[in-house]
Amino acid sequence: FARKHKGAFILRFEDTDTERNRPELIEPILESLRWLGLLWDEWPYFQSHRFALYREWAERLFTEGKAYKCYCTPEELEEKRKRALAAQQKPKYDGRCRSLTAQEEQRFLSEGRRPALRLKIPQSGIIAVEDAIRGRVEFDSSELDDFIILRSDGRPTYNFSVVVDDVTMNITHVIRADEHLNNTPKQILLYRAFNYPVPIFAHVPMVLAKDRSKLSKRHGATAVFEFRDRGILPEALVNYLARLGWSHGDQEIFSTEELIEKFSLEAVHPSAAIFDEEKLWWVNHHYIQTGDPKRLGELLRPFLVKLNMMSEAEAQAVPNEQLADLVTFFKERCRTLVDLAEAARYVLTDNIAYEPAAVKKFLTPEKVELLRALAEALASVTPFAAAELERATRAYLESQGKTLKDVAQSCRVALTGKTAGAGLFETMELIGKTKVIARLQRASTVIGESSGEGVIQRHFTMEHYNTRMHLL
């Protein structure tokens, strides 16, 4: 919205709650926003650094007679609240300290009480919020009380500090989750007290978890990192999130540029949305298919390490060309970067994860014999490319009175460890002659080794290949 209207996107940390305010939480938030490509225009502001300003603005309201000192203790207030609730009354401040005599004030001060500052609000009347999404929402003044703007320890309350900030930062549009709609009348009262025009408010729907409970905002950055680590692309997450509570015809896929161009508050609808991971995977799949293979290849590197396929140094050493080729080869059946990295495992390493069920079903002694013979037939194929391999394989099988169906799955398991994957001959070409021959040859050892119970993965190294090659 800010980009579309050539405004400034200001990042502000509302960290007046000194107990919950932990400096180590800041960097992850900045990092998550950077990763998403949501780049702010000014250095972030911290409310915790602006207490002097809030105090100054609060004192001004006091001087102008718009706010007053309240000496009531939390215990007294709690007591009143309980009594009100017991009497089925609305628990709001009774205005006790609105008109204190000098004498009473002296007495409180001599007792060592420190005053809080409360805003004097109109006793009656309607406060209307003109919400850009929900239309006019009216609140009766009698529902509100003289709320605290500055606590007795000098800390501002949320409603006060945000309004001071919005005024001093010349904020024109307040777009936020609808949990704040009920705070808005109080804030409007503050704008009026400051003689400052009320900005445009727009309360957007919340995003809820699957069980309709609220997604914790304190875990926002963590959640972003979680998706990043699960191989989600930033543009996919932004695209998916943008379509929650907002739509533009039947369109589902939006580039960031398109979002800037097409977003409008009028098209935001008011009801809450549930976060559906399945659809996020689908959006991500789209961006994996259409993204630049070179870029995706680079993004793959950290996952090669995370998935224990190789060391950091080895991952760095894989040529970008090869990574890009792997992306192109595997992307069709991959929804995430993790899928891509995992798919490429049998190409980049010899550390193959053989699926036990697949070995049991397809690497029977009879099939293994056939594979060994096939390896010999393929050893002379030149070039070692898909079309030639297919021709040679089919010819050989025909000579043996067999069909491709008889051997394809066994062959795939021997080469990749899996029953599912890309075309067999394309896979052979990708793996390369040496490894294909070796893996077909050593299929018998896979049975031998995995016939035992509980064998989930077989790990073998180049030494094994060399030995087998020698025997060959």
Add this chain to the structure above:
RNA sequence: GGGACGUUCGUCUAGCGGUUUAGGACAUCGCUCUCUCAAGGCGAUAACGCGGGUUCGAAUCCCGCACGUCCCA
């Protein structure tokens, strides 16, 4: 306890009184393709929270109720 907001397929949504046998997307399930798995193509299942009104006509307007969420805390 009071107040505010919300309620269309399982999910995201279109719809802003008649063009609606309620449209699209994700998911699900078929079919197709086939060496497997995907992808793609084709198709299917599936929704207006409930009850009153207004109107010739309501998912669309009004009222009540229920449920959910938020605020006062």
